[in-house]
Amino acid sequence: MSDANAHRRQRTNAGRAAASGIVRALIPIVAIGLAAAPSAMAQSRGELLYTTHCVSCHTTQMHWRDKRSAKDWSSLKFQVRRWQDAVSLGWSDSDIQEVARYLNESIYRFEQGDASRSSLRVPTGLSRELDG
Numbered sequence: 339m340s341d342a343n344a345h346r347r348q349r350t351n352a353g354r355a356a357a358s359g360i361v362r363a364l365i366p367i368v369a370i371g372l373a374a375a376p377s378a379m380a381q382s383r384g385e386l387l388y389t390t391h392c393v394s395c396h397t398t399q400m401h402w403r404d405k406r407s408a409k410d411w412s413s414l415k416f417q418v419r420r421w422q423d424a425v426s427l428g429w430s431d432s433d434i435q436e437v438a439r440y441l442n443e444s445i446y447r448f449e450q451g452d453a454s455r456s457s458l459r460v461p462t463g464l465s466r467e468l469d470g
């Protein structure tokens with residue numbers, strides 16, 4: 339076996355080792371991506387908006403405190419509107435609605451004025467009937 343051959347083999351092995359190193363490094367990333375994908379998709383728009391824009395200042399603790407300012411569904415919506423306004427997000431009514439609904443369904447559990455539209459409680463067909 340010539341020196342040149344041995345050298346080439348060494349280089350290929352090094353290349354292969356590097357390549358498999360990259361593959362090995364990518365596996366956890368891909369695995370995390372796959373694991374995260376379904377839950378990211380299961381996240382509602384309201385939850386996504388809230389976690390993106392609102393949790394910087396308050397944890398859910400804020401919504402559990404004794405003297406909370408959201409006392410019912412409409413004051414909750416008012417607070418959400420007020421806070422998105424305070425941080426100049428320019429949310430549409432439906433964004434506000436989605437976030438208020440997310441907070442309500444995960445924390446407050448107020449009786450919603452428009453409960454018939456709640457995705458959690460009333461099946462779509464029925465809610466369409468109720469909406470007329």
Ligand code: HEC
Binds near residue numbers: 405425
């Ligand atoms: C700049 C920091 C900050 C940001 C950003 C912020 N909040 Fe708040 N939030 C607060 C503080 C402080 C309070 C409590 C103020 C009070 O007692 O009136 C509060 C209170 C609330 C309440 C009332 C809680 C209760 O029941 O008493 C709601 C609802 C709320 N925030 C929603 C939001 C939403 C939705 C967003 C994102 C658009 C948001 N907040 C972003 C600081 C913030």
